[in-house]
Amino acid sequence: MTTAIAQPPAREELVPVAAPAAERKLPTKKELTADHPTWCPGCGDFSVLALYFKLIEKRRVLQEKVVSVSGIGCSSRFPYFVQAHGVHFIHGRALPFATGVSLTRPDLHVFVFSGDGDAFSIGGNHFTHTARKNVNLTLVVMDNEVYGLTKKQTSPTSPVGFKSKTDIWGAVDQPINPLKQAIAAGATFVARTTSTNPNHVLQMMEAAMDHEGFSFIECLSECVEFYPGAFDGANPRKGGAFNLVPAEHDVTDEVAAYRLAGEPFPGRFGIFYQVKRPTKNALEARINADYQAKTAGLESWQILARTFEKMK
Amino acid sequence: MAAPLKGNGRVKVRDVVIRIAGNSQDGIQAIGGFLARLAGRSEQDVMTYMTIPSTISGGPSIFQVRIGTGDILSAGDEADVLLAFYQHSYEGHIGSLKTHGIVLFDSDHVEPKPEWQADYRHVGVPISGLTVEAIGGTARDKGKNVYALGLLAKMFDLNVTKLKELIGERFGGKDASVLENALSAFEAGYSYSLGHLLETFEFAEGLKRGVKQVVMNGNDALAYGLIAAGVRFGAGYPITPWSDIMELLRRELPKYGGTFVQCEDEIASICMALGASYAGRVAVTGTSGPGLSLKTEALGWAVMAEVPLVVVDVQRGGPSTGLPTNVEQSDLNIACFGSHGDSPRVVLAPASVEDCFYVAIEAVNLARRYSVPVVILTDQAIATRIEAFDEPNLQKACQELPVDLTPAPEHKPYDLAEADGVARHRAPGTRVLNGIYPVITGLEHDEYGHPTGSPTLHTKMTAKRRRKLQSLAETLPDPEIYGAPEGKLLLIGWGSTMGPIREAVDHARAAGQPVSAVHLRHLHPLPPGLERIFSVFEHIRVVEMNDEGVYGYGQLGGVLRARFCNPKIRGINKTDGLAFKVRDIVERIREEVTDGMRHY
Numbered sequence: 001m002t003t004a005i006a007q008p009p010a011r012e013e014l015v016p017v018a019a020p021a022a023e024r025k026l027p028t029k030k031e032l033t034a035d036h037p038t039w040c041p042g043c044g045d046f047s048v049l050a051l052y053f054k055l056i057e058k059r060r061v062l063q064e065k066v067v068s069v070s071g072i073g074c075s076s077r078f079p080y081f082v083q084a085h086g087v088h089f090i091h092g093r094a095l096p097f098a099t100g101v102s103l104t105r106p107d108l109h110v111f112v113f114s115g116d117g118d119a120f121s122i123g124g125n126h127f128t129h130t131a132r133k134n135v136n137l138t139l140v141v142m143d144n145e146v147y148g149l150t151k152k153q154t155s156p157t158s159p160v161g162f163k164s165k166t167d168i169w170g171a172v173d174q175p176i177n178p179l180k181q182a183i184a185a186g187a188t189f190v191a192r193t194t195s196t197n198p199n200h201v202l203q204m205m206e207a208a209m210d211h212e213g214f215s216f217i218e219c220l221s222e223c224v225e226f227y228p229g230a231f232d233g234a235n236p237r238k239g240g241a242f243n244l245v246p247a248e249h250d251v252t253d254e255v256a257a258y259r260l261a262g263e264p265f266p267g268r269f270g271i272f273y274q275v276k277r278p279t280k281n282a283l284e285a286r287i288n289a290d291y292q293a294k295t296a297g298l299e300s301w302q303i304l305a306r307t308f309e310k311m312k
Numbered sequence: 313m314a315a316p317l318k319g320n321g322r323v324k325v326r327d328v329v330i331r332i333a334g335n336s337q338d339g340i341q342a343i344g345g346f347l348a349r350l351a352g353r354s355e356q357d358v359m360t361y362m363t364i365p366s367t368i369s370g371g372p373s374i375f376q377v378r379i380g381t382g383d384i385l386s387a388g389d390e391a392d393v394l395l396a397f398y399q400h401s402y403e404g405h406i407g408s409l410k411t412h413g414i415v416l417f418d419s420d421h422v423e424p425k426p427e428w429q430a431d432y433r434h435v436g437v438p439i440s441g442l443t444v445e446a447i448g449g450t451a452r453d454k455g456k457n458v459y460a461l462g463l464l465a466k467m468f469d470l471n472v473t474k475l476k477e478l479i480g481e482r483f484g485g486k487d488a489s490v491l492e493n494a495l496s497a498f499e500a501g502y503s504y505s506l507g508h509l510l511e512t513f514e515f516a517e518g519l520k521r522g523v524k525q526v527v528m529n530g531n532d533a534l535a536y537g538l539i540a541a542g543v544r545f546g547a548g549y550p551i552t553p554w555s556d557i558m559e560l561l562r563r564e565l566p567k568y569g570g571t572f573v574q575c576e577d578e579i580a581s582i583c584m585a586l587g588a589s590y591a592g593r594v595a596v597t598g599t600s601g602p603g604l605s606l607k608t609e610a611l612g613w614a615v616m617a618e619v620p621l622v623v624v625d626v627q628r629g630g631p632s633t634g635l636p637t638n639v640e641q642s643d644l645n646i647a648c649f650g651s652h653g654d655s656p657r658v659v660l661a662p663a664s665v666e667d668c669f670y671v672a673i674e675a676v677n678l679a680r681r682y683s684v685p686v687v688i689l690t691d692q693a694i695a696t697r698i699e700a701f702d703e704p705n706l707q708k709a710c711q712e713l714p715v716d717l718t719p720a721p722e723h724k725p726y727d728l729a730e731a732d733g734v735a736r737h738r739a740p741g742t743r744v745l746n747g748i749y750p751v752i753t754g755l756e757h758d759e760y761g762h763p764t765g766s767p768t769l770h771t772k773m774t775a776k777r778r779r780k781l782q783s784l785a786e787t788l789p790d791p792e793i794y795g796a797p798e799g800k801l802l803l804i805g806w807g808s809t810m811g812p813i814r815e816a817v818d819h820a821r822a823a824g825q826p827v828s829a830v831h832l833r834h835l836h837p838l839p840p841g842l843e844r845i846f847s848v849f850e851h852i853r854v855v856e857m858n859d860e861g862v863y864g865y866g867q868l869g870g871v872l873r874a875r876f877c878n879p880k881i882r883g884i885n886k887t888d889g890l891a892f893k894v895r896d897i898v899e900r901i902r903e904e905v906t907d908g909m910r911h912y
Contacts, residue, residue: 031747035762064743069587079751080762085740087590088753088761089583090613096547096580100587100595101740103571104545105715108591108741126583129576284571291566301710303567304540308703310481311526312353 027063027083029053034083039074044195044221044231045142049081051201052111056084058202059209066109069098071123074149075115075142075221092122095130095139102137103281109209110137116157117147120176124156131185133280134213140205141178141216142195144223145230152226159265162227179261182216183254183273189215190257190273195222196235197242200269207271213279234266245270322469322514327357327380329388330464331408333401336373339457340397344375345698346461346478351379352527352700353474356515359811360698361387361891363637372400377698381516385811385818387697389893393467394432395460396422397439406432414510416463418456435510437463439501446500447493455497462501469514472502523702530665530694530808531556533701534624535564537672538596540706542713543622544570545588545595547581552636553695554600554626561596578606582623586614589621590752592715592739594680598624600692601643602633604650611685612651613754615777618726620679620686620737622672627691627807629889638889639692641807642858644867647687648836654774656781658686659836663810665694666701671833673709680713682780683737689835691857693891694808719743724759725750728772733779781837788834790841795821795828798848801905803829803884805855806868809892813855816897825905835868838875852881853904855897860885 032053039045056066066084070076072091079086089097094112102110119127119141130139146164147153153166157178161170182190189211193204201219208215220231232238245268250256257273295303330347334340344360351358361376378388390410396402396417402424409415411431417424419436428434443456458479465475479498483491506512528536535557538546544565548558562572575581581597588595599607604625614621627643629635647659658678662671668690675686716739723744727735738750751761756770764770793802795817805813810831820827830845832838846852854869865873865883872881884900886892 027747034749034751062743063747063749064741067740080753083747084749085742086749086751086761087617088751088755089586090609090754093579093583093610096575096583097587097590099573100545100547100584100589101591102587103573103584104588104593104595105591105739105741125576126580129580284566288566288569288571292569295567299710300539300542300568300712301706304536304710305706307536307564308526308706311528311532312349312524312703 024062026057026060029057032056032063032083033081035080037081038077040225042222042224043074044144044219044223045075045078047195047198047201048113048140048142048219048221049078051198051205052082054202055205055209059206061109065107066111067098067101068111068113069094069101070113071118072149073115073118073147074144074223075113076118078113092118093126094118095123095126098137099130099133099135099280102135103284106136106281112137112139114139114141115148116141116143116145116155116178120156120178120181127181128185131182131187131214131216134186134188134277136213136279136281138205138208138211138215139217140208141218142221143178143218144221144227145175146223146227148223148226164226177261178216178218179272180258183258183261186277187216187273188213188275188277189271190261191216191271192218192220192267192269194220194231194234194242194269196220196231196237197269204271211274213277231266234269241266243268245272251275322512324516325380325513326382326516327378327384328393328468328513328515329376329378329391330393330395331374331376331391331405332395332460333372333374333405334397334457336371338373338397340373340375342482343457343461343464344377346475346482347377347379347464348698348700349478349527350470350474351377352525354471355525356381356700357384358527358698358700359384359387361693362696372404374401374405379515385815386894387891389895393464395464397456397460399423416460416467433510435506437504437506439463442500442504443497446496455493458494458497459501462498463504463506465498466502466504466506467510467512469512525700526703527698527700528665529556529696529698530662530668530690531626531696532560533665533668534662534672534688534690535560537669538622538676539564539568539570540669540704540710541673541676542711543594543596543676544568544713545585545593546570546572547575547584547588547595547597548572548599549575549578549581549603551578551600551603553628553692554598554603554624556695557598557624557626578603579610582607582610582621586610586619586621590619590737590740592717592741594620594622594676594713596622596624598626600626600628600636601630604643604646608646608650611657612653612655614685615651615655615657616653616754616756617752618683618735618737618777619752620683622675622679623685623687625687625689626695627689629887635889637692639808639891640858640887640889641689641691641809641856642867642887643689644806644835644856644858644871647689648871654778656684656778657836658682658684658781658784659689660686660833661689661807661835662694663807663831663833664701665697665699667833668694669704669709673711676713678784682734682784684780689807691808715739715741717741717743719745722746722748723750725752725761726757726759726773726776728759728776732783733776734783785837785840788837788839791830791832791839791845793828793830793845796826797828799826799828800849801825801827801851801853801901802845802849803827803853803855803897803901804832804868804872805829806832806835809855809857812892812894812897815894816901819894819898820901820905825901827901827905832868835871838871842872843876846876846878846880850880851904852878853884853900854881855884855892857887857892858885859887
């Protein structure tokens with residue numbers, strides 16, 4: 001056997017998944033639908049799921065080429081509802097898992113679905129490091145500012161004063177600002193959307209998918225059971241304001257993005273920050289190309305034999 | 313050093329144990345390494361033992377090397393020669409020298425003690441001063457390790473040409489003056505006349521092996537074994553003594569088109585490795601004790617989700633941070649059972665440096681064959697000791713593991729129909745023609761990976777995961793008995809203790825004691841055939857470097873007791889953080905056999 005067949009197919013051959021073979025009939029929304037979601041009626045996550053189907057359809061992604069990875073929480077039930085390869089991993093660790101997938105399989109679209117507890121609390125460390133490494137994948141955090149699956153405990157994004165079962169007098173700890181965290185950690189694509197504006201959600205997902213590197217979308221997604229009305233202020237139908245990132249905002253300006261991310265609720269929606277930086281995938285591929293140039297034409301056992309020659 | 317065989321100017325010896333003691337920045341490991349590699353090139357057997365201080369900037373350090381003709385099973389209990397660079401090396405290690413052994417010391421730094429003159433043969437050489445003289449004023453005493461190597465070369469009639477080659481390989485890549493200085497120091501040491509102080513030695517002629525030997529430590533052998541096995545992805549976090557493996561894989565994998573990622577923590581590294589394995593490239597993560605504690609949740613996921621994975625644990629002293637640079641075999645329980653829930657996984661333990669290479673390959677193949685995580689339990693002693701072994705047939709040993717994306721008509725990731733419980737893992741990217749795609753999950757699930765709370769399914773799936781190990785166990789060979797097939801006392805060992813146990817058995821049998829040994833490579837599941845072996849020995853002692861426990865037996869002892877309900881099984885344990893000496897075991901055997909078996 002040669003080394004060549006052992007390697008995953010070269011990136012160039014597999015990335016343009018947008019144009020599948022002509023004879024392939026692409027799956028319909030119905031065919032992409034798996035289990036009926038376990039979410040409560042009215043949950044914001046339904047909208048994210050529906051738009052994910054739409055994204056796959058619209059961008060003509062081959063069904064087997066998309067992988068949905070999640071951790072634990074209401075949001076993280078996501079992969080069961082999608083008829084495609086999926087992984088339901090452990091709490092907080094979907095990002096390193098997805099990194100393993102992304103780095104070994106350039107032919108796949110890797111999406112991670114997470115919640116505020118999963119991504120920013122137990123998984124906080126991984127959020128920072130996946131961002132700084134600029135791993136090629138998309139993270140969608142459905143932020144409802146509360147722990148839903150465990151029934152109403154304070155989350156890392158719960159606002160001060162939010163009354164939960166673990167803060168019966170109202171949350172006392174300063175919440176984190178996911179956008180600021182992402183920018184500070186070195187994420188190369190940072191966007192914010194809300195599940196009540198489907199067109200905008202799709203727009204952000206498309207932009208994230210097209211981004212080369214770590215793309216992060218914070219999607220406000222109301223928990224109708226434990227934090228109803230949390231995002232009414234961002235929903236024009238409920239008397240709130242849906243304000244886009246100003247047209248004149250320079251998405252490559254880190255300081256401006258940070259300032260924009262600091263605006264009080266309801267804040268802005270859209271792409272806050274987007275820059276080009278080599279991805280972890282590309283950097284590792286370059287190291288490999290350099291090294292493999294020196295061993296071109298050799299089979300693995302011959303490369304190893306060369307190394308052992310020096311150990312005699 | 314055996315008794316002189318004959319005298320023709322040089323005294324013939326079968327094997328010799330040399331302990332080099334100094335500070336870690338003196339290049340002690342380097343000369344030890346030269347000696348080991350020379351032995352490998354000379355078709356001699358070699359085994360080493362070393363200690364490294366856990367501090368960064370050096371401190372007392374030793375390297376012990378045993379070279380000889382014929383099988384060398386352990387690094388030797390007592391040294392024939394002690395090479396001491398400092399007063400503390402001299403005083404601290406004279407106790408490890410045989411009575412009438414030779415202490416070769418740097419007389420520029422060591423003041424010999426009059427009261428030790430009668431028991432040990434003292435040979436003082438102004439090593440530091442002569443090194444400076446040989447190299448020139450600027451070098452201070454850097455190079456005195458190579459000078460001392462010259463002395464040893466003279467003393468043992470070592471092959472100078474080969475040694476110079478080795479020095480050339482080591483220093484050749486650097487500034488030309490570095491190699492020149494090293495060679496000058498070596499020549500000076502070699503030319504120093506020991507003649508009036510000491511007789512010289514030579515090794516008895518060895519058997520020609522016909523196969524070239526490679527010389528490396530256990531961590532290297534394990535890492536290269538993983539590469540040979542086709543592993544092309546790894547993830548880890550720095551921790552002693554695992555870090556060497558990670559550094560090696562990070563450096564070497566790109567040559568093979570693979571990648572090793574240094575992660576933010578232990579948890580991320582097992583998760584990332586699982587991601588790669590799920591994606592179709594069987595991956596490795598590794599660590600030492602504390603890191604394994606952190607990895608256990610994800611390890612449980614791998615069992616539940618049935619994703620292949622190799623986890624290396626280079627054991628050190630525990631619990632908690634414990635003894636980071638010492639050896640212990642106290643991670644067996646966590647390796648076999650560490651996780652919440654019923655989570656059967658495979659545990660293997662290499663018995664020698666050479667075995668590290670082959671166990672790595674077996675681990676990868678078992679992980680793939682059974683879609684299960686496999687833990688390789690090595691330890692600090694095997695990780696750092698250097699051995700020479702026959703070069704593996706690399707063309708035969710190396711395998712490629714391409715990602716298979718052949719479309720499947722249908723795919724149940726957790727198919728209950730298979731009698732052995734094994735369902736093949738299919739990587740994402742595989743088209744499933746009936747349109748029903750798998751979810752790989754840590755929730756209890758149905759055959760497609762969708763969550764279920766069904767009591768029947770949890771029962772069936774739990775049994776399925778267990779059955780895989782049972783069917784694996786059926787394929788394992790019966791363990792081999794070292795020594796007579798039956799007798800009074802059977803020693804059971806695992807991991808790095810094989811050498812000292814076998815040497816102890818040899819001693820005991822030479823003294824007429826009916827002692828044999830079995831060394832287990834497969835710790836979980838256990839191989840078949842043990843029940844029969846146990847029945848033909850009167851007493852069974854499990855020799856392990858861990859505590860004898862609340863009930864009088866160590867961790868493998870506990871597993872064997874639980875498995876065989878056999879009260880004959882007892883432990884020979886120790887927890888001093890040092891490898892077993894042959895003498896420790898011989899002494900215990902003597903107590904057990906001649907003084908009658910102790911009853912607890």
